[in-house]
Each structure stands twice: as C-alpha cells, then as structure tokens.
Amino acid sequence: MGITWTAPDGFNNCSSLNTPTSYRNTYDIYTSVNGGPYTLIATEYHTQGVTGYGYTYTIPDIAPASIKVKIIAKYNPACFPTTPIFWQDSSDFSSTLNAPSGSITVLTPNGGVNLNANTNYNVTWTASGTSGFYDIQYSTNGGLSYATIASNVSGTSYNWAIPNMVNNANVFVRVRDFTNNCRKDASNAANTINSAKPVLNSPNGGEIWKVGNNHSISWNTSTILGNAILEFSTDNGLNWNNIATVSNSGNYSWAIPNLTTNQALVRISGSALTSFLDTSNAAFTITLPTPVLTSPDGGESWQYNSTYDITWDASSITSNVKLEFSIDSGTTWSVITNSTSNTGTYSWLIPATYRVLQNRALVRITNVTYPTAIDTSPNFFTIRPAVHVTSPNAATTYTSCNNLNITWTVGSGFNNYLSQNTPTSYRGRFEIYTSINGGSWSNIWTEYHNQGQTNYSFNYAIPDAAPASLKVMVIGYYNPTQYGSNVLYWADSSDFSSNIINPTGTITVLSPNGSVNLTALTNYNITWSATGSSGFYDIGYSTSATSGFQHCVQM
Numbered sequence: 001m002g003i004t005w006t007a008p009d010g011f012n013n014c015s016s017l018n019t020p021t022s023y024r025n026t027y028d029i030y031t032s033v034n035g036g037p038y039t040l041i042a043t044e045y046h047t048q049g050v051t052g053y054g055y056t057y058t059i060p061d062i063a064p065a066s067i068k069v070k071i072i073a074k075y076n077p078a079c080f081p082t083t084p085i086f087w088q089d090s091s092d093f094s095s096t097l098n099a100p101s102g103s104i105t106v107l108t109p110n111g112g113v114n115l116n117a118n119t120n121y122n123v124t125w126t127a128s129g130t131s132g133f134y135d136i137q138y139s140t141n142g143g144l145s146y147a148t149i150a151s152n153v154s155g156t157s158y159n160w161a162i163p164n165m166v167n168n169a170n171v172f173v174r175v176r177d178f179t180n181n182c183r184k185d186a187s188n189a190a191n192t193i194n195s196a197k198p199v200l201n202s203p204n205g206g207e208i209w210k211v212g213n214n215h216s217i218s219w220n221t222s223t224i225l226g227n228a229i230l231e232f233s234t235d236n237g238l239n240w241n242n243i244a245t246v247s248n249s250g251n252y253s254w255a256i257p258n259l260t261t262n263q264a265l266v267r268i269s270g271s272a273l274t275s276f277l278d279t280s281n282a283a284f285t286i287t288l289p290t291p292v293l294t295s296p297d298g299g300e301s302w303q304y305n306s307t308y309d310i311t312w313d314a315s316s317i318t319s320n321v322k323l324e325f326s327i328d329s330g331t332t333w334s335v336i337t338n339s340t341s342n343t344g345t346y347s348w349l350i351p352a353t354y355r356v357l358q359n360r361a362l363v364r365i366t367n368v369t370y371p372t373a374i375d376t377s378p379n380f381f382t383i384r385p386a387v388h389v390t391s392p393n394a395a396t397t398y399t400s401c402n403n404l405n406i407t408w409t410v411g412s413g414f415n416n417y418l419s420q421n422t423p424t425s426y427r428g429r430f431e432i433y434t435s436i437n438g439g440s441w442s443n444i445w446t447e448y449h450n451q452g453q454t455n456y457s458f459n460y461a462i463p464d465a466a467p468a469s470l471k472v473m474v475i476g477y478y479n480p481t482q483y484g485s486n487v488l489y490w491a492d493s494s495d496f497s498s499n500i501i502n503p504t505g506t507i508t509v510l511s512p513n514g515s516v517n518l519t520a521l522t523n524y525n526i527t528w529s530a531t532g533s534s535g536f537y538d539i540g541y542s543t544s545a546t547s548g549f550q551h552c553v554q555m
Contacts, residue, residue: 123158124157164196214253324363
C-alpha cells in the first residue's frame, strides 16, 4: 500500500542543508488498526525543497480490519533540540482491509490429532487461486506465533518430521501462500504432540565392563529433552545411583566404579522431562579388570639362567602387574616382580636355583590395583636345566659302530669372560661324558662355549660294545680366567638309557675256526661267509684272548 503526503515549502531543514542527518526534519508515520492506538511504522527524512513524499507499506496479515494513517512532521534536532512538532495529519476516513482472493484449507491435521515426536506425519491441504507454492508452519501456543516447517513447497502435501518436545496439547498447523502470506489456513482445533521416549543405545545388555576402565554410554540425542541424566543400578533396577548430568551430546565416557555385579543396568532421562526414561534392555556385567596372560600358556620348554618374555594383554587392565612362578603345579609360588608397568611384556631371567627338570611350571599375573584379579598359565610348561642334554635323552636304540649326534642347549646367561671368544682361557667349556652299561663316566670330548650360542652338538662314534646301554652327560664349566679351574656351571645327563645293538647282517669265520696249527712264515687261506654286509672287510688277529686284535689286512 502506498502512503503519500505533502509538506509546505516553508518547512525547511536547519541551515537549509540535507546533510548531516541531524540537520534534517523528519516525518513519523503511524497506523491504527480497527480504531486502536497509533503504532510507529517508519520515519522518513525531509529533503530540502521537496514537498511531495511517499512510503510503501506492507499491510499486515490482519484482515478483515480497518486502518488509518497519521503523519507527524518534526523539526530537526540541530535547530530545535526538543524536536517540536511542526504539524500532524491523519486519514480523514478508515480504509477497509480484506483478505486476498483464493483459498487454502488445511485437511490434516485439523484438530484432535495425536502426533508422535520423532515420527513423520503427512500434512495435507487444498488450495484454489493461489500461487501454487506454500509455507508450512506450526504453533505450540495455540496459534499466537508460528515456526516454519518448510518454505516454498509445491503441491498439496508435505511429510513433516515432527520435532521432540515436552507433551503439548496446543499445537496448530498452518499453510500459507508463499507469494502472498495473507492467503492461509490453520487447523480448526488444537492437536497434540506426544514426547518421544528416550533411547539408550549402550550398554544394552550382555556387555562385560571392567572396574577402573572407561566405557561409552551412548544414546539417541533426538529423544532427550534438556540435559541427559545418567544413572546406574547394580541390582537389576531395584536401586539407582547417579552417574552424571551432561549435555545432550549422545555419548558419555563413564569411569566404571569398583562395584562388581552381573546385574548392572544404566538408564537415561532428559532434564526437561524426567518422567520419560529408557533402561538397558538386559543386565550387563561389571567385573574386575583381570589380566590376560598370553605366554607362557602351556607346553613351552624354557631353560634356567635364560631370559624369556612373559606376555599379557595390556588392554585387559590399566594398572601395574605382579608376576610369580611355580614349579610344583601351583602349590607354592615365588615372586618374579612385585610390580611392573603394564607394557604387556616382561623379560624374565629364570633364576638358576632349581637343578632339576620341572615340567609342572606355571606363571601367574595379578592386577596390583585389584589383587583378587589373577590369571594363571592354563597348562604346565617345562623349565629345563641350564645345561640340557637334548639327544640322546630317551630310551632310543642305536647301532654300534655308527655315529650318534650328541646335542645339548645352554642358558643365555652362561657368558664368557668379558663376552669374548678369545683367548681360550676366557671361554666357558662343555665336557662330554658317556657311561656304558651304568659304569663310570668317561670323558669323550671338550667343546668350548661361543658367546651368544645356546645350541651345541658333537658327532660321537658309538663303540663296538653291543649289546649295551648308553647314557650321555654334559658338564658346563665357567672360564678359568675369571673363575679359576673347573668351576662348575651346570651338569645334565640323559634322562633315560639308550640301547646299543649290533648292526644287521652276519659274518662267520670258517677257517681257521679253532684248534688249527699255523706254521710261521707260511701262507694260510682265511675264509668266511657273510650276509647283509658291505662286502669289504678288515682281517685282524690276536695272540691273546685278553688282548685286542691287530689288523693284518683291510679288504
């Protein structure tokens, strides 16, 4: 609507200037609706020498109604500080305001409809004589004010995602023409928006959370009104304890308290609607942070005076750990360390204290913060001597006159003097002994220790002693430069005797075969029969039943 007015040419600005603004006169424009009080809608500045003025007024959405306009002219403040009124005039008659042509009719929701928050609802309407584009709005105060759902929508329906709010039974939906906002329609009566129920995502049942660890409580933020109130129960919901009241972020990192239970629940509500709650669908477990030992877990063969890694799952706990070991199936325990950092690995030098084979060894790990949280090797492992004969070490059968590879291992703690391999006096050594038929031990070889080497072998020619039994012993001695002569480090022997048998095949001497007179310096034809042999032979003779044979020829 165009508002126009005129002013006499005698209404002059201060010093007849248009600048600065404080030198200019003004026109205050007022409207009165339905005979009510006048309301200031705009102020226009007087331009020196101009007598005709106009202002474009957007008529508010108040039809049907009547309207009057008033103009008050005021002198500029530079010449008239009190801004005295020069003149004022108003419309001689009231103008009538009518609604624009065309119609919009809201079909749904049109009153008495229950709308569930966080769901979609299809708003529908009919229209004629409109632009074909619409604004969809809703009011939560009975139509006093509206918020826009969507703008510039074509068609006659819109799928409305209903917002979450405290239960409200005074909701109206309005559709208006996007081009002419005065063309509109609203629900005939109030509708109701029902608040959404809070949705807790985690924990939701079955979880195993550990004391002292941080675990995430999560929820659907669109279902919470206000801040999130978090609580927990350790007795399946009979009693509740406060966790925290936090902003509605959807996630909270909860430090699990020292309260073990398999009947834990968490529940959530919003501070703006505390009566609406959601609880874990099923109970979860709060347990002590039990360390998970990963090695040794059974079947290992470790050696005294050697270093091995004890390992565990560092993520299973958050505190230091205590480590112990047992060599008697867990009857008694010895401390490895009372407290070490939770790195997941501890290098253990097995003490050279027990000079016997231990195949009933266990390691256990304890959470220092929660000493009842313990894990133990699930199966026995073996702790072997610091020097260990690995072959022969069973009731095995060997053949005389063949070679036997004697092998042994030594702990990584057996070091040469200054960790050097020269001179020889700086080196540790191994003496290898054999015992035939349980007799005395005979030294058959000396092997020197190489720094850092833990596996050794010696190729032994089995004597012509069959049938017989054989055991092997290896004695480790420290180097003479540091320790003097024959300072024992460790000794180990075969756990079982091995059998020595004759080789397969036969040789039978035919002549001479006893009571034959042989003339010196003459030739005699020695004969024999053989099966399963190589076909090549040594021929020897003896002049005494108690002395050895001398070879006279090799064939």
